[in-house]
Amino acid sequence: MDLVFGKDVKLQEDRVRKRIEGIVGRENFFTDPEHRVSYSYDALNREVLPAAVAFPRSALEVSEILRVASEEGFPVIPRGAGSGRVGGSIPVPEGLVLSLERLTSIHQVDGDNLLAEVDPGVVTGALHQRVQAEGLFYPPDPASYNFCTIGGNVSTNAGGLRTVKYGVTRDYILALEAVLPDGRILHAGRKTRKSVVGYDLVRLLVGSEGTLAVVTRITVKLIPLPAGRKTLLAYFPDVSRAGNAVRTVLRKGFLPATMELLDGGSLRVLKEAGKITIPEKAGALILVENDGDPEALAREMLKLREILGAAGAFEVLVAEDQKAADDLWLARRALSPTLARRYPHRLSEDVAVPLDRIADLLRVTDEICRGRGVGNANFGHAGDGNIHLNLLFDAENPGEVEAAETAVGEILKAVVGMGGTISGEHGIGLAKRPYLSLEVTEPALSLMKRIKQAFDPKGILNPGKILP
């Protein structure tokens, strides 16, 4: 990485730097190599050094920084915890990383009106704990909830394991405060459960990946905390029966909070790592969890055991207590870190397909990967059709890298052909930008470009993301 500033970098000019220092203070503005390197990457395997990093502590400071950026003409890259998987917060060399991590207040938890008002830098898990202490529930639970931020979740419309029953982040956002690229502060939405006044700017900003405005305050909807939780795990001989079983459960009238699937490739990776005991003949597993009234849950689990058995499961385990439930979750929890260690350069896709195409998706993925000579291990939120496809290859071998990249293009095309989407929850960012037009065609694409132009005519906010 080149630590030297390129030519024409505005943030290199003393005058511009002094303007930013005047807003956030010298102690919150950095151009040293350590900060620039630390904020040069997210959870995608790419890095670009920014020119500088700033840590505003209020919406007013965010607003003043954006006003300076707009006047001086330098790019600004909003950033939460940098856990995004598509490079959404990877900077550009002449850009300022605007880290929201010091905006961490939970301003209000209002049990009477079932809502909370929070800063964007609040870690999602911290909000879970805080509202839970008051008998309330904020359902969106990306697997990264221990470190990602609510601002990042809003900006990527994060999903999670409980999406099957509870939906995604967008379903819980009542109102937003956001700073426009020219520094004006926008208020969208109300604290009411219903509001139909003008165009829905909240829904437009949620999932806009920091390209339209910087979110500085979020009002989320809460629901009462369910009284109980039950977990079940079913082993299947093959993934096709497991995929079809997901659909059968829903068709029979059950709506679990979570329905996760691990395919044969995933089980193989776990077996090779040798940490978890998995039956030899298992070719896939489904993990089901539901919450609600404890007695009703116990009855539901008995019925689910029958249904899954009839759908081809050869072993169904129902957890009797929290310790047993944690044991059933072991394989699912161990999978991402095991994959990351064993295949640090894997290509990860987070496609979603209609529920009746899950088995087809896994079959087609396997066929394409075999044809291209790359491995695959697939898992994810099968209850909502969102499967994380992992293409496994030797990163030292240029032939395998090229084969994997070609396979990704073929898989994404097949997904769109099935009526699916190229991203169920991670967004487009940098990584998926070359594929956007597989799914978004004219006139929607032109309209999206005009929306970006209307919000950000100078193109200073998170340039190079989402749109081709």
Ligand SMILES: Cc1cc2nc3c(=O)[nH]c(=O)nc-3n(C[C@H](O)[C@H](O)[C@H](O)COP(=O)(O)OP(=O)(O)OC[C@H]3O[C@@H](n4cnc5c(N)ncnc54)[C@H](O)[C@@H]3O)c2cc1C
């Ligand atoms: C192990 C692991 C598991 C994961 N599991 C899931 C999962 O189950 N579901 C899921 O959806 N995602 C998952 N992710 C991806 C990631 O955690 C989510 O996309 C998350 O929402 C990103 O939050 P963040 O705070 O890290 O944001 P960042 O990565 O910092 O930023 C993400 C995007 O949001 C923008 N942004 C951030 N904050 C703001 C703001 N205040 N205003 C405007 N724009 C902003 C950035 O510019 C960028 O485009 C996972 C990631 C990892 C590493």
